[in-house]
Each structure stands twice: as C-alpha cells, then as structure tokens.
Amino acid sequence: MRKIFAVVALLAAAGCSVAPGAGGGRETVVIGYQSKTINTVTAGTLLRGLGYFEKQLGDGYRVEWQDYDTGAPITAKMVAGKIDIGSMGDYPLLINASRTQGTPAARTEFVSVTGYNLRGGLNSVVVPPSSQVRTLADLKGRKISASVGSAGHGTLVQALERAGLDAATDVEVVNQQPPVGASALQSGNVQGYAQFVAWPGLLVFQNQARLVYDGSALDVPTFHGVVVRQAYAQEHPDVLQAFLRAQIEATRYLHEHPVDAAEAVATATGLPPEVVYLYNGRSGVASFDVTVKPPLLSAMRHDEKYLKVIGADFTDVDVTKFANDSYIRKAYGGSYDADTASTANPAKITGRDDACGIAAEDQATAGELWLAGEDRLRPAATPTCLLRQIAAATTGGKTVRAAYVPDTTTGTHWFAGKSVWVRDPSAGADDVFKPFTTRDGAEAFVKEHSRAEIVGYDEALKAAAGGASR
Structure with a gap:
C-alpha cells in the first residue's frame, strides 16, 4: 500500500490524474488542503494518496489538489470561487464563515470533521530547548511566532488570558507561516512558537524545541473539518457525496492501518512517521471521526470571542446555519446519530x-x-x-x-x-x-x-x- 501511495502521490505532483483517460472534456473539482496539517489527512494527504475520491467520482471529473500551509489562502480562494471543497482548523473555519456568510454566491457550509481533541491537545506552545522559560507566563515581554487567525493562535490567546497575560500588550505576536516561525525560533528571532499539529511535535522530536504549554490544559475542544461552497454543493451534490464517502473510507483505513497510514503520510509530506503517528496513531492526540459533534459546535461558538480579541476582520457567525451535517449524515448511514454521540477514540491501544x-x-x-x-x-x-x-x-x-x-x-x-x-x-x-x-x-x-x-x-x-x- 505504501508503494501504491507513493506512485499516486508522484503522479498527482506531476499534474497527472490517477483516473483512467485523464484529460479532455472532464470537469475539474478543486480541493484545498494542508498536507502537513496532519489532523486533516482524511480529507487531504491520505485521501489524495489513496485515490478514494477519484474512484468514487469515476471518469467524469478531474481532481485538482491545492496544498497550503494554513487555512487562510484556502478561504481566500473559496471566496473567489476557485476552490470548491477545503479543510482547515476550527478558527479558520469561523473566519471562512465570517468572510462568506454575507455574500450568497460565496457562502460556505461546514459539512464534516476530520479529527479532534476534546481537551485542545492539537495546539501547543514550544520554546528553544535551552530556554529558561518554564511556564507560559515566563514569555511575558517576549516574541511569540504564530499564524494569526489559526487554531494555534487562538489557543495562545486563551492560554495567555488564563495565565494573567494580555496577548495584545504583554507579548509580541509575530505573524508567520509555520515553517518560517520554526526557522525564527531556531535563529532566536522569536522566543516562543505557538502552532497547530504537527509543527510543535516535529520540532520537539527533532530536538529543536521543548514543550512549554500543552493545549490540553485549556480543556476546550479543538478540531479540523471540511467546508464546501454552498452553491457548489447544491449544483454538484454527487461530487460532495463522493468526497464524503471517500473521507469516511479514508478514516476507516487510518483506523485499521495506523502504521501504514502514518508512513504513507510521512512519505508524501517529508514529516517523520514517528511524528505523524504521535497525532494520528492508536489513541493518538487526534481522534478521527467525520461526525459533527455538539461539543465541537459549542467550542466553535466559544472561539468567536477570541477571534475578536485577535483583531481579525471578523463578524459574528451563526454556527447553527454554518454547520450542516445533512450531507455527511446521508453519506454515513443509519449509525450516524449513535456515533455522533460517542467521543471515544475509535483507534484504541490493545494487546x-x-x-x-x-x-x-x-x-x-x-x-x-x-x-x-x-x-x-x-x-x-x-x-x-x-x-x-x-x-x-x-x-x-x-x-x-x-x-x-x-x-x-x-x-x-x-x-x-x-x-x-x-x-x-x-x-x-x-x-x-x-x-x-x-x-x-x-x-x-x-x-x-x-x-x-x-x-x-x-x-x-x-x-x-x-x-x-x-
């Protein structure tokens, strides 16, 4: 399976379709994803590599996969009608809704979850290994790298508040993409690094950072999910159903073959498989489950306050209207309600x-x-x-x-x-x-x-x- 995954990834990178008869006359569906945000792999990296979406669609469509470091550019392209389906974290999802809800032609809907952690463990703050910083409060007066508006940034703002610090005045948040911030931490240009999966784990694994704040300490759910342009979903319901069925299939594969999945994602992204498995393996930091659970929607409502604190160009979002689980409910089948009510990680350690x-x-x-x-x-x-x-x-x-x-x-x-x-x-x-x-x-x-x-x-x-x- 790993060899097949690698061949498919190489074909995709070369601009080739994995479906037979690639080329003329087929309609293109554009998917925006974040390959190294490995909490989204069942709607991105792993799904792409396995080829399940293409198999579900058949020969009538060509899939164009566009890879980004964060959710912001995916939202920008969805607003412009240039990406049809995307995946991103909870804070970017809210920003996506805020940007699109006032324009009917651009409006989007949150349709499924990729992975989540009920306590917030997918986001962390790290410092250099030799840093004297022992707690988050020790970062007062220091520079912290974060991707503004990301889930990692949202966790930082909440965590600083609990530590008695003001994110706007007590620290200097430097807006950087994850790889840029990682370099800045190593060079000493910033003293802290607040990011989402898998960046903190990667830096710690490579002995380039030490964990100083685990997002689980917040005890506030964090998650990533799938968003679709509403007009596209209405015009192409068959495509969205094919995507969600493929996501369900990729999730099942990850649960049944966690090591193979981790190594396949590592091959596609360049991340160490040991880091991928930390988050995506058995009882990993992320629970992969496509259902839209009430605690996650409650967390999304909770997060709105902090997006305003961040200072993003953000207007209130009606989460009830933005979240539409009718599509995933249809693709999932009769056990949807029961599985939505469960928060147990389906991938358990046994033996x-x-x-x-x-x-x-x-x-x-x-x-x-x-x-x-x-x-x-x-x-x-x-x-x-x-x-x-x-x-x-x-x-x-x-x-x-x-x-x-x-x-x-x-x-x-x-x-x-x-x-x-x-x-x-x-x-x-x-x-x-x-x-x-x-x-x-x-x-x-x-x-x-x-x-x-x-x-x-x-x-x-x-x-x-x-x-x-x-």
Missing part, C-alpha cells in the same frame, strides 16, 4: 503488555513502543510498564524509534523521552512513574502528592528496569 504481564486496556494509561525493524508497535499497560519495555529492548540491542505515553492529567500522548517524569512511591508497582507533557503539569502533581518528586527520564528508565517502586 498484552509483555513487561508487566497484563492487558493494555485502559486508554488513560496505555502507551506504545515502536522499535526499529518492527511493523507493529508494542502495547504498554502503563507508563511504568513502557519504561520497562524500553529498558529491556535497549539492553537487548534494539533501537527505539519512538515511545508514546499519555499525560497523567490530560491524557495527551507525547514522546516518552521528551516527557517530564514524576516518581510517586505511593502508587502501585506498575504505576510508580508518571509522565507529563510539561513541567507545569508535573509540578502541579507533585504539589498535590507529598511523596512524589520529579526525576529525569534516564533515572526513571533505570529505576523501572530494576523494578524499583519506592
């Missing part, structure tokens, strides 16, 4: 943990170990059990590609080697070591548990290998 001899069933504690040369990840029942697995594997000469653990408080998955670890002697033998995405979170836990202490990753690894619990 037996060989280090602790128990099943990895509780998604609040389960993690995974990805070893070089292995096609499947090894399940771990708890973070402590994962540390034992890592120690045993490395002692045996194996190389760790990545190890994933859930934050003890928020459940957000993060790299084990980049987490802040706490030893809690009062916990059971298999639960002694607890990971946190940020030092802030670890310190809050220690404050509430008198015997707990922050320890280094190597110390935790060594202690877990020796079976130390107290």
Whole structure:
C-alpha cells in the first residue's frame, strides 16, 4: 500500500490524474488542503494518496489538489470561487464563515470533521530547548511566532488570558507561516512558537524545541473539518457525496492501518512517521471521526470571542446555519446519530503488555513502543510498564524509534523521552512513574502528592528496569 501511495502521490505532483483517460472534456473539482496539517489527512494527504475520491467520482471529473500551509489562502480562494471543497482548523473555519456568510454566491457550509481533541491537545506552545522559560507566563515581554487567525493562535490567546497575560500588550505576536516561525525560533528571532499539529511535535522530536504549554490544559475542544461552497454543493451534490464517502473510507483505513497510514503520510509530506503517528496513531492526540459533534459546535461558538480579541476582520457567525451535517449524515448511514454521540477514540491501544504481564486496556494509561525493524508497535499497560519495555529492548540491542505515553492529567500522548517524569512511591508497582507533557503539569502533581518528586527520564528508565517502586 505504501508503494501504491507513493506512485499516486508522484503522479498527482506531476499534474497527472490517477483516473483512467485523464484529460479532455472532464470537469475539474478543486480541493484545498494542508498536507502537513496532519489532523486533516482524511480529507487531504491520505485521501489524495489513496485515490478514494477519484474512484468514487469515476471518469467524469478531474481532481485538482491545492496544498497550503494554513487555512487562510484556502478561504481566500473559496471566496473567489476557485476552490470548491477545503479543510482547515476550527478558527479558520469561523473566519471562512465570517468572510462568506454575507455574500450568497460565496457562502460556505461546514459539512464534516476530520479529527479532534476534546481537551485542545492539537495546539501547543514550544520554546528553544535551552530556554529558561518554564511556564507560559515566563514569555511575558517576549516574541511569540504564530499564524494569526489559526487554531494555534487562538489557543495562545486563551492560554495567555488564563495565565494573567494580555496577548495584545504583554507579548509580541509575530505573524508567520509555520515553517518560517520554526526557522525564527531556531535563529532566536522569536522566543516562543505557538502552532497547530504537527509543527510543535516535529520540532520537539527533532530536538529543536521543548514543550512549554500543552493545549490540553485549556480543556476546550479543538478540531479540523471540511467546508464546501454552498452553491457548489447544491449544483454538484454527487461530487460532495463522493468526497464524503471517500473521507469516511479514508478514516476507516487510518483506523485499521495506523502504521501504514502514518508512513504513507510521512512519505508524501517529508514529516517523520514517528511524528505523524504521535497525532494520528492508536489513541493518538487526534481522534478521527467525520461526525459533527455538539461539543465541537459549542467550542466553535466559544472561539468567536477570541477571534475578536485577535483583531481579525471578523463578524459574528451563526454556527447553527454554518454547520450542516445533512450531507455527511446521508453519506454515513443509519449509525450516524449513535456515533455522533460517542467521543471515544475509535483507534484504541490493545494487546498484552509483555513487561508487566497484563492487558493494555485502559486508554488513560496505555502507551506504545515502536522499535526499529518492527511493523507493529508494542502495547504498554502503563507508563511504568513502557519504561520497562524500553529498558529491556535497549539492553537487548534494539533501537527505539519512538515511545508514546499519555499525560497523567490530560491524557495527551507525547514522546516518552521528551516527557517530564514524576516518581510517586505511593502508587502501585506498575504505576510508580508518571509522565507529563510539561513541567507545569508535573509540578502541579507533585504539589498535590507529598511523596512524589520529579526525576529525569534516564533515572526513571533505570529505576523501572530494576523494578524499583519506592
């Protein structure tokens, strides 16, 4: 499948259609997507690579895929009638609605979700590894790179407010595209970097940044979704249904083949597969589910306030009118209502943990170990059990590609080697070591548990290998 994906991607990049008989006389449908915003892959990168949309459409259409770094240019082209269907984050979706709702010919509708995180874990703030910054409040008076109007920017504004800071006066937000901001962080031109999936994870994985704020701390849902020009949906209902059926199929593929999907997306984008899997794998940061859930609509209404704070040219949006799930409901079938009501991640970690001899069933504690040369990840029942697995594997000469653990408080998955670890002697033998995405979170836990202490990753690894619990 990875080889097929690569061939399809190369053909698409060359301007060739994957459908038979490419060329003359076929109508073009234009899709705007963000290849490296991997929370949208089921409506973008993965969908494009698998060719499901083209198969659903048949020979009568030619699909033109247009790739962007953020949602803003997609919205601009939709307003101009040059993109028919697009995918973007929650804040850009609101801006899209605001830009188009006053012009009937340009009006758009939000029709399906790609992926979401109910706590907000898809957006983060990172700083250079050597930075003295330990909390978001420490960034007062500093420059922070963000894509203005993006989901990452929205999270930053809310997080600063909770930290007692004003985004307009206490920090300087530098409006930059994600790759430009990443370079600015490395050069020291900015001291913080607030972005959406997968940029923070990428920089941390490459040892170019350290996580200082995990969006999950907000406990406000964040998501990405699909938007369509209303006039296009009415004129071409068959095309929109084909797209949504293909998105459903791509979502199912991602759930059933998470490693293959991660490696395929990595091939198409240049992102490390280990980073893609962090967000898109089993119990990853993103839950992929096409249904339009009430908590996500509530979050969208909540976000309007912060778009005004940002200072965007923004007018109030009637979310009820903008969100139209009738299209995805039709494509989805009879289980739509039941699945809309569920917020469980369909891609769960399962299997037996060989280090602790128990099943990895509780998604609040389960993690995974990805070893070089292995096609499947090894399940771990708890973070402590994962540390034992890592120690045993490395002692045996194996190389760790990545190890994933859930934050003890928020459940957000993060790299084990980049987490802040706490030893809690009062916990059971298999639960002694607890990971946190940020030092802030670890310190809050220690404050509430008198015997707990922050320890280094190597110390935790060594202690877990020796079976130390107290």
